[in-house]
Amino acid sequence: MRPVLRFLSDELIEKIVGEAREILCKLGVEIHNKDILFMLGEHGAKVEMDRYHVFLTDEIIESALKAVPKSFKLYDVLGNETHHFSDYNVYFTPGSAALNILDYETNEIRKPKTTDYVRYVKVVSQLDNIASQSTAFIPADVCEKISDSYRLYLSFLYCEKPVVTGTFTMEAFNIMKEFQVIIRGSKEELKSKPLTIFSCCPTSPIKWSNVTSQNVVDCANFSIPVEFVSMPLSGFMAPVTLVGTLIQHTAETLSGVVISQFTNPGTPILYGGSPAIFDVRYETTPMGAVETMMIDCAYNEIGKYLGMPTQGYISLSDSKQLDAQAGLESGVGATLAALCGINNISGPGMLDFESCQSLEKLVLDNEICGMTIHLLKGIEPKEDFPSLPRFQELLKEQHLLISEHTRRYLNEEFYFPGVVIDRASRTRWQEEGSITLLERAHGEVERIIKNYVSSRLQDDTKKELTKLMTEEAHLYGMRNLPEHE
Amino acid sequence: MDILNKISEHLQLGDDEKVRIFTKEAIKAKISPKEILNNGLIFGMDIIGKKYKAHEIFLPDVLLAAKAMYAGMDLLRPMFIKGGIPTIGKVVIGTVQGDLHDIGKNLVGIMLKGAGFEVIDLGNDVSPSEFIEIAKKEDASVIGMSALLTTTMPFMKIVIDLLKEERLIGKIKTIIGGAPVTEEFAREIGADAFGYDSINAIEKVKGLTGMT
Numbered sequence: 001m002r003p004v005l006r007f008l009s010d011e012l013i014e015k016i017v018g019e020a021r022e023i024l025c026k027l028g029v030e031i032h033n034k035d036i037l038f039m040l041g042e043h044g045a046k047v048e049m050d051r052y053h054v055f056l057t058d059e060i061i062e063s064a065l066k067a068v069p070k071s072f073k074l075y076d077v078l079g080n081e082t083h084h085f086s087d088y089n090v091y092f093t094p095g096s097a098a099l100n101i102l103d104y105e106t107n108e109i110r111k112p113k114t115t116d117y118v119r120y121v122k123v124v125s126q127l128d129n130i131a132s133q134s135t136a137f138i139p140a141d142v143c144e145k146i147s148d149s150y151r152l153y154l155s156f157l158y159c160e161k162p163v164v165t166g167t168f169t170m171e172a173f174n175i176m177k178e179f180q181v182i183i184r185g186s187k188e189e190l191k192s193k194p195l196t197i198f199s200c201c202p203t204s205p206i207k208w209s210n211v212t213s214q215n216v217v218d219c220a221n222f223s224i225p226v227e228f229v230s231m232p233l234s235g236f237m238a239p240v241t242l243v244g245t246l247i248q249h250t251a252e253t254l255s256g257v258v259i260s261q262f263t264n265p266g267t268p269i270l271y272g273g274s275p276a277i278f279d280v281r282y283e284t285t286p287m288g289a290v291e292t293m294m295i296d297c298a299y300n301e302i303g304k305y306l307g308m309p310t311q312g313y314i315s316l317s318d319s320k321q322l323d324a325q326a327g328l329e330s331g332v333g334a335t336l337a338a339l340c341g342i343n344n345i346s347g348p349g350m351l352d353f354e355s356c357q358s359l360e361k362l363v364l365d366n367e368i369c370g371m372t373i374h375l376l377k378g379i380e381p382k383e384d385f386p387s388l389p390r391f392q393e394l395l396k397e398q399h400l401l402i403s404e405h406t407r408r409y410l411n412e413e414f415y416f417p418g419v420v421i422d423r424a425s426r427t428r429w430q431e432e433g434s435i436t437l438l439e440r441a442h443g444e445v446e447r448i449i450k451n452y453v454s455s456r457l458q459d460d461t462k463k464e465l466t467k468l469m470t471e472e473a474h475l476y477g478m479r480n481l482p483e484h485e
Numbered sequence: 486m487d488i489l490n491k492i493s494e495h496l497q498l499g500d501d502e503k504v505r506i507f508t509k510e511a512i513k514a515k516i517s518p519k520e521i522l523n524n525g526l527i528f529g530m531d532i533i534g535k536k537y538k539a540h541e542i543f544l545p546d547v548l549l550a551a552k553a554m555y556a557g558m559d560l561l562r563p564m565f566i567k568g569g570i571p572t573i574g575k576v577v578i579g580t581v582q583g584d585l586h587d588i589g590k591n592l593v594g595i596m597l598k599g600a601g602f603e604v605i606d607l608g609n610d611v612s613p614s615e616f617i618e619i620a621k622k623e624d625a626s627v628i629g630m631s632a633l634l635t636t637t638m639p640f641m642k643i644v645i646d647l648l649k650e651e652r653l654i655g656k657i658k659t660i661i662g663g664a665p666v667t668e669e670f671a672r673e674i675g676a677d678a679f680g681y682d683s684i685n686a687i688e689k690v691k692g693l694t695g696m697t
């Protein structure tokens with residue numbers, strides 16, 4: 001039996017959703033995008049153009065909820081299925097869009113370069129428990145105007161896994177979509193085999209900016225999956241209570257569902273978010289706070305109740321280093337998220353309030369994910385009944401190390417983590433150099449990068465992507481892209 | 486003196502009603518508005534700032550105290566005949582072009598106001614020329630800029646370069662902040678200061694305006 005954890009009763013969910021719908025209909029939502037306002041007006045919503053305000057109706061919300069797909073799949077660059085976002089299936093993806101990376105050599109943060117990004121992608125490509133890549137940080141050695149498309153380009157070049165990404169501007173969408181059309185061969189093929197998910201954020205409280213709402217529309221027009229990332233900050237930009245925050249999150253996310261489904265009914269979406277409590281001592285948004293994680297798990301239950309697959313920024317840490325706090329917050333988050341069935345779990349590798357990626361943490365988190373995924377298998381009998389023969393064997397042989405039963409089920413029943421997790425005896429650990437967690441993790445990073453094998457994406461396709469990226473760079477006055485081979 | 490202490494103490498408790506009552510009393514007792522302001526209201530806010538920095542109290546306590554301070558200031562305002570309440574400096578603040586993150590900037594703005602600065606908040610997605618024009622028009626002594634995206638940080642440099650072009654460097658000081666911004670970046674682009682949270686912002690802006 002797959003273990004499942006719940007925080008909300010159906011009755012409470014009904015009440016929360018009811019309040020959220022009332023907010024959208026009576027207080028309305030601010031959308032700084034005239035085309036969207038016009039579209040919703042055409043469908044019977046009351047629009048106040050001058051203050052970018054729209055009052056939704058129950059019928060609009062209802063028909064958006066009817067149109068939204070209950071599940072969808074992702075495919076890698078080669079076209080193989082990798083994800084089925086449905087029910088309680090869970091997949092991990094690295095935390096996205098960090099400002100810095102934590103440099104192993106100096107133990108300091110710094111702005112990442114192209115070479116850092118390529119190293120990151122090479123690592124992700126080989127981590128078994130991380131199902132997709134994310135555009136995890138922004139190489140600072142290209143001009144800002146292309147920084148969001150450039151990281152996606154590098155991801156497609158070096159790794160086969162699908163990508164969780166997003167744009168910083170409206171203009172960048174076009175090339176980011178073009179890359180995907182090139183890889184799939186046609187718009188139709190891209191539609192039938194989605195390759196990326198774009199994160200699109202409403203602004204708390206209950207507002208959409210021009211850029212992010214246009215991103216939702218652009219994605220919908222190409223059936224590119226979107227994850228809505230609402231970020232109510234409890235006690236600051238949202239009520240202090242977890243239920244109050246959930247009402248706001250529901251209203252903000254439902255407004256996104258309406259925009260996408262009215263643009264193109266049936267566009268795949270993830271009911272996502274990155275809410276946090278606001279720490280009124282430090283003026284920060286802790287992702288590792290237990291209340292933050294409770295909100296994540298709970299809105300995921302609401303999304304499921306409304307019939308949508310879900311996403312969450314959970315299993316990351318606010319610590320500045322790879323230390324016990326990092327393990328604690330990432331481990332608890334991953335476990336809770338998996339037990340609650342958050343379908344796309346964004347977080348591994350991330351530190352410092354979503355602002356710093358660490359490759360060493362990423363390989364450690366890969367083990368956390370592995371253990372968590374194993375946990376979800378639950379406890380099932382495997383030739384355990386009747387048990388007498390097994391115990392007769394044990395009593396006779398005095399051990400079961402080479403028993404048929406052991407050999408058959410050893411690798412299924414146990415998850416053997418890699419060397420990052422220390423399970424040696426103290427003496428052996430000392431004999432092998434008393435290597436610390438950070439050193440072991442770094443060793444793994446280097447080993448994995450050395451073992452990297454190129455992506456099997458066709459060379460011609462890679463060349464086409466490079467041509468497009470280079471043209472885009474020229475457009476913004478960059479003569480050459482940085483070396484990365 | 487006792488009344489001023491009471492103002493300061495009730496301000497620290499965030500009790501705007503009592504601050505109003507005692508400010509009225511102080512006015513009746515013919516204490517000068519300037520003294521009420523400096524030795525009652527602002528004195529109390531300074532203590533609040535220190536306590537917040539030491540984690541003895543939390544952000545909501547600070548904002549409540551600021552609200553209580555405004556209650557007292559509203560009563561004093563008509564007494565300052567020309568130029569209104571003397572402020573300790575005028576700050577134009579905004580989030581730079583292309584960037585919509587304004588939570589941190591808003592907080593810094595509220596706290597600067599609480600510390601006695603006049604704050605003109607330009608909102609988010611503010612173009613470099615707008616920063617300069619408003620700062621000139623308002624005769625502000627400081628421009629505060631916020632950026633939360635790696636990609637929008639360069640706009641801070643553009644503002645500073647424009648100030649240079651207009652020979653306003655030194656006359657209008659600059660302070661920058663936001664998650665991707667660092668002390669080093671501030672130095673690199675020639676900003677006068679960098680602040681990492683609201684209390685730090687107050688200290689730094691005070692430094693820039695010669696208050697410390």
Ligand code: B12
Pocket residue numbers: 096097098099137138166167168169199200201202203204211212229230231282283284285352353354355583584585586587588589590592593629630631632633634635636660661662663664665679680681682683686
């Ligand atoms: C909340 C949030 C949002 C909200 C913003 C709501 C709002 N009204 O501001 C929403 C959801 C709208 C949002 C949108 C986006 N966001 Co955002 N967001 C955040 C988040 C989680 C927290 C920011 C915050 O409010 N913190 C709380 C406040 C109190 O802290 P603060 O802002 O740092 O401010 C303090 C100090 O920095 C300082 N300070 C700040 N300004 C100033 C100014 C002066 C003068 C001084 C002295 C001091 C100072 O004092 C403040 C008070 O303590 C950050 C993560 C992070 N670690 O910062 C990501 C983050 C900044 N966002 C990010 C991204 C990618 C985006 C989007 C592009 C996502 C998308 N694809 O749609 C869009 C941006 C669109 C745009 N063009 O701007 C990335 C940035 C990546 C990068 N490398 O640049 C981050 C780091 C998250 C991530 N890892 O993905 N976001």
